[in-house]
Each structure stands twice: as structure tokens, then as C-alpha cells.
Amino acid sequence: MTNTVEELTGQGLIPGELFGRLVNRIAKEHGMPREFAARIMDQALAFLRACGERHRAPLGPSELVDIGWHTFILYTRxxxxxxxxxxxxxxHHTPNDDGMSGTDPEKLIARTTEAIRSLGFAVDDELWLTFMVKCSDGDDGCRASGKDGNENTDTNGK
Known part of the structure; x- marks a missing residue:
């Protein structure tokens, strides 16, 4: 008998009804099949969960995964x-129009997917292959907002 560990999915982090609404919006706005939109949203949720952990270096989404993040942000509550x-x-989502200076995009994506895997989530490698780093997860790794929700206030007690 072989023991298998089932990987977690980002989809499991939110109610199914909300996941469906997000997927439908992505499919409609980006003219893509619903199945592909579901993969994007799943990875965006797993990425955001990884952002909830403390990291020595910032994480960043691929261009495709960023679509899911953008979509979720629209549902503010x-x-x-x-x-x-x-x-x-x-x-906070921090657009980086000039790219992340001094950051090797391949290393950023490798670090990000490793962070996702380390939490037990499946990584859909195809969605992380081609990317352009247009945003970061904040200057202090994904936790860029203060306790009061103001991104200009301290979050880590520095």
C-alpha cells in the first residue's frame, strides 16, 4: 500500500460560490475557457496564501496568476x-511598472512556487512559465499594509 499525500488547492481556500464568480469574471473579461480561468484563480489563491507567511525575500505572481489577483481585489469585502x-x-498589490530592479525574474518565480509548494499546495507549472513581473507583494514581502489598512503604515513593528 502506497501512502499518497494529496496536494491542497487554492480553490479550497474560499467558498465555491465565490470561486465560481471569480472564474466567470476572468473567463468573460479575458476571453478564455472557464477551465483555464479556474486554473488561474486557483494559483492566485495559493500564491496569496503563500504571501501570508513571512519570507526573507519578496514573492511575485506570474503574469497569468496576476490576472487572478487583480480579479479577486475587485471583490473588496x-x-x-x-x-x-x-x-x-x-x-496590497503593488504595481511595479519598471520591473523589480535587482530582482532576477526566474529566481523570483522559483522562490514563489517553492513557497507555494512548501505549504502543500499544488503548483500548475504551466501558469508560471511565461511571466513579466509587473507587481510585487509589497516592499516587506506581501504584508505591505498597516494594522489600520493604510499601506503607508508599519506592519512589522519596525
Whole structure:
């Protein structure tokens, strides 16, 4: 008998009804099959869960996974509640129009997918292959917002 460990899914982090609404929005707005949109949303949720952990270096989504993050942010109440539950505070999305200076995109994606895997989540490697780092998870790794929700206030007691 072989013991197998079942990997977690990002989809399991939110109610099915909300997941369905997010997937439908992605499919409609980006003209893609619902199944592909579901994969994107699943990975975005797993990424955000990884952002809830302390990391020495920042994490960042692939271009495709970022679509899921953008979509979830539109549902502000649900997104804020999710962030509080998985990260203990709001996870701000910080666009980085000039790219992350000094950050090797391949290393960033490798670090991010390893963080997701380390929590037991499945990584859909195809969604992490081609990317452009257009955003970061905050200057202090995913926890860029203060206790009051103001991204300009301290989060880590520095």
C-alpha cells in the first residue's frame, strides 16, 4: 500500500460560490475557457496564501496568476476578509511598472512556487512559465499594509 499525500488547492481556500464568480469574471473579461480561468484563480489563491507567511525575500505572481489577483481585489469585502484570515492583514498589490530592479525574474518565480509548494499546495507549472513581473507583494514581502489598512503604515513593528 502506497501512502499518497494529496496536494491542497487554492480553490479550497474560499467558498465555491465565490470561486465560481471569480472564474466567470476572468473567463468573460479575458476571453478564455472557464477551465483555464479556474486554473488561474486557483494559483492566485495559493500564491496569496503563500504571501501570508513571512519570507526573507519578496514573492511575485506570474503574469497569468496576476490576472487572478487583480480579479479577486475587485471583490473588496471578500478579498479583505480572505487576507485577514490567511495573512493576518491586507495583502496590497503593488504595481511595479519598471520591473523589480535587482530582482532576477526566474529566481523570483522559483522562490514563489517553492513557497507555494512548501505549504502543500499544488503548483500548475504551466501558469508560471511565461511571466513579466509587473507587481510585487509589497516592499516587506506581501504584508505591505498597516494594522489600520493604510499601506503607508508599519506592519512589522519596525
Amino acid at each position: 471578500e478579498y479583505a476578509s480572505f487576507c485577514e484570515r490567511v495573512a493576518g492583514g491586507f495583502i
